[in-house]
Amino acid sequence: MMMVRDEAELVDCVRGAQGRLSLCGGATRGLVEGADALSLGGLSGITLYEPGSLTMVAGAGTPVAEVEAALAEQNQRLAFEPMDHRGLLRTNGEPTIGGVFAANVSGPRRMVVGAARDFLLGVRFVDGRGKVVSNGGRVMKNVTGYDLVKLMAGSFGALGALSEVSFKVLPKPETEATLVLHGLSDREAIAALALAMRSPFEVSGAAHVPQEGITLLRLEGFEASVGYRLSRLKELLAAQAGEVEVLGAAGSAARWQAVRDVDAFHRAGGDVWRIACKPSQAPDLAEAAKADAHLFDWAGGLLWCRVGAGVDLRARLGTFDGHATITRAAAKTLKQLGRFHPQQTGVARLTAGLRDRFDPRGIFHSEIGGLHAG
Known part of the structure; x- marks a missing residue:
């Protein structure tokens, strides 16, 4: 080198x-x-x-x-x-x-x-x-x-x-906290995340981790403001929430670092794909992917999928508003499928x-x- x-x-x-x-x-x-x-x-x-x-x-x-x-x-x-x-x-x-x-x-x-x-x-x-x-x-x-x-x-x-x-x-904000909702399905979680994002409570992180059955909403800012917005957000999501817990600053930071780095896929085998899409399409795409595991970030706008080695996930997903990128795969798969989503003729x-x-x-x-x- x-x-x-x-x-x-x-x-x-x-x-x-x-x-x-x-x-x-x-x-x-x-x-x-x-x-x-x-x-x-x-x-x-x-x-x-x-x-x-x-x-x-x-x-x-x-x-x-x-x-x-x-x-x-x-x-x-x-x-x-x-x-x-x-x-x-x-x-x-x-x-x-x-x-x-x-x-x-x-x-x-x-x-x-x-x-x-x-x-x-x-x-x-x-x-x-x-x-x-x-x-x-x-x-x-x-x-x-x-x-x-x-x-x-x-x-x-x-x-x-x-x-x-x-x-x-x-x-940096003074503090942060994360509201954790338990037991929601993919569709229920995306609906809850969408409701939270439409609220005036300034959510700075919105993810769903199906493997753990948890849905995450992060709030950041001054301590008094975070406390107030957290209580109001719990009220807003009361009908969808089921079991709820709150992570303080340290626990919240650790949890979001794990989401950021897709820690859930680190030790498991297979290829990892990153799909940018409309949040409303995310549950359908996750279902079509038939992945071994998946994770939603950006309130559903980003879908991570772990699939078997060599699987053509683009073929499974079909046409959708977004793009699917291979993040981890063998050189043979990258050569065959291409790391990045094919571009439209004009853009190319x-x-x-x-x-x-x-x-x-x-x-x-x-x-x-x-x-x-x-």
Whole structure:
């Protein structure tokens, strides 16, 4: 594996590439076969942090843990709650902030605060010609090159190698708590989550874990506010709830980390798929999937399924409003089915145009057929 230590080395590496390059940060998602691995982990370090303006600038290879530690000292956080894939993919390495934005990694809070790409303010990257491109700014009001910043988030290295990212952060809430409903079916749970999300009680997490028979609703904010909203939410869901319990701050944080990282699938075998869909379609899709296990996040907008090795889950699901992505599977399955959902003709044409523009030599190897919202 090649590793670059600064942007100048990255430029030289891209310009001198004789074959295809597979970009990685901490290699937590594994390496793509058929290409030379190029690690951006050496592009590390926080170069600017302004807590008062809620902005940070860091090298793409900066470990997420380092970013989160710096933010915690100022009682701030990455509000989009990025998933840690290591347990699910059974890999080592260190997740990097560039990898988070390149894959648009967003966790349970995405449905209320937005995805990782919504917090990305600016980027520096090296395109396929070895040219350094700087785009965006350090404040949300700066819309210069706004579209290009968005394109890099979720591009999975298909357009260029990120060297630096600037992004927005948010304050941590004073406390959190989770309302746990027991014994609901998938359809009952999705209905309860929808009712909670329509309420004025500012739910920041909404998930259903069928394996454990629990439905989860998270509230965050000032302690008095959380207590009040929790009691009102219990009243609202009284008819649907059955058995109810409340998790305090520590228990709530641990539970949502498990949902974020899909802990329930870590030790079991089989392939893992991630399906983005309309919440109203989620129960039907879960039924059609005939999965060994499944889990709902984003109030049903995100469905995780664990199926047997090599199963074509897209064929089982049929046509629906969304996309199904393989998160964990053998190389043979990835080659046969493709990691990402096939794009519509018009979108595929636009994607091909973008790749021709930014990587005319076709050196950036990416399993992605195009660019996805994530």
